Amino acid sequence: MIIDFHAHAFPDAVAPRAMAGLIRATRGTLTSIGDGTFTNFLDQMEHDGVDRACVLQIATKPTQFDVLLRTARAIRSGEMGERARRMLVPFMSVHPEDPHLMEHLDEVAEAGIRGIKLHPYYQNFRLDDPKVWPMFRRIAELGLVVECHAGYDVGYPDRFDACGPKEIAALLRNVKGLAFVAAHLGGCAGYAPHATDELLDLGAYVDTSALFCNWYRDEEMRLVHSWPTERILFATDFPWTVYAEAIRWVKEFRDERDWEAVFSGNARRLLGI
Numbered sequence: 631m632i633i634d635f636h637a638h639a640f641p642d643a644v645a646p647r648a649m650a651g652l653i654r655a656t657r658g659t660l661t662s663i664g665d666g667t668f669t670n671f672l673d674q675m676e677h678d679g680v681d682r683a684c685v686l687q688i689a690t691k692p693t694q695f696d697v698l699l700r701t702a703r704a705i706r707s708g709e710m711g712e713r714a715r716r717m718l719v720p721f722m723s724v725h726p727e728d729p730h731l732m733e734h735l736d737e738v739a740e741a742g743i744r745g746i747k748l749h750p751y752y753q754n755f756r757l758d759d760p761k762v763w764p765m766f767r768r769i770a771e772l773g774l775v776v777e778c779h780a781g782y783d784v785g786y787p788d789r790f791d792a793c794g795p796k797e798i799a800a801l802l803r804n805v806k807g808l809a810f811v812a813a814h815l816g817g818c819a820g821y822a823p824h825a826t827d828e829l830l831d832l833g834a835y836v837d838t839s840a841l842f843c844n845w846y847r848d849e850e851m852r853l854v855h856s857w858p859t860e861r862i863l864f865a866t867d868f869p870w871t872v873y874a875e876a877i878r879w880v881k882e883f884r885d886e887r888d889w890e891a892v893f894s895g896n897a898r899r900l901l902g903i
């Protein structure tokens with residue numbers, strides 16, 4: 631079984647505009663697979679033998695909460711189709727400046743949604759800022775998983791602050807019991823070798839969506855090879871990665887006896903599915 635812990639796809643009506651914005655943000659550095667729609671994404675998953683995927687949305691403004699929650703609910707209820715209900719695990723996103731932040735987190739948990747996606751650059755906050763720690767404490771109390779962008783982002787090529795290993799460590803030292811997944815192998819691109827290892831004792835997970843441009847850098851290879859099996863979640867950041875290659879890359883650096891945990895077991899445990 632294969633679960634992709636980090637993917638992006640959109641309802642048909644919003645996909646063209648959402649994809650155009652994302653493609654602009656990558657400044658020509660990444661090529662997208664498909665057209666960004668759920669339908670196309672589900673076709674890709676079936677073609678490549680991927681059983682389930684977490685679809686991550688980002689609230690770039692507090693006002694987006696309602697529409698994002700509607701989409702997440704529609705996936706879960708089957709309104710977006712039977713395949714979407716069966717194969718997609720929708721994550722929600724909240725904006726740290728949302729005046730109704732705490733009530734909205736409760737609503738997310740009540741809707742049965744398993745996780746929250748955050749992106750400090752797009753949402754203009756820092757993980758080491760004590761102002762946002764009450765949000766993370768509530769997320770931990772509700773038993774939700776955080777999937778957070780970490781480190782370098784092609785849309786913000788000059789930024790290595792806000793969500794690098796140091797900032798993640800500050801958050802996890804101050805918010806106990808948080809299930810925190812640091813995307814892109816903890817953001818290892820752009821930091822000193824072994825910087826991400828600071829997160830090992832703090833209980834963080836990493837996802838393997840390192841993107842093809844970083845696949846054969848020493849630090850990414852070392853990390854995916856040497857981190858404890860139970861802390862690594864297979865992920866692709868689809869539509870920016872071809873499944874077959876992402877799967878082959880992870881298999882290349884992990885022993886076959888780790889595959890079950892990395893490709894699905896850890897995700898199932900974290901998500902309770």
Ligand SMILES: [Zn+2]
Pocket residue numbers: 636637638867
């Ligand atoms: Zn992503």
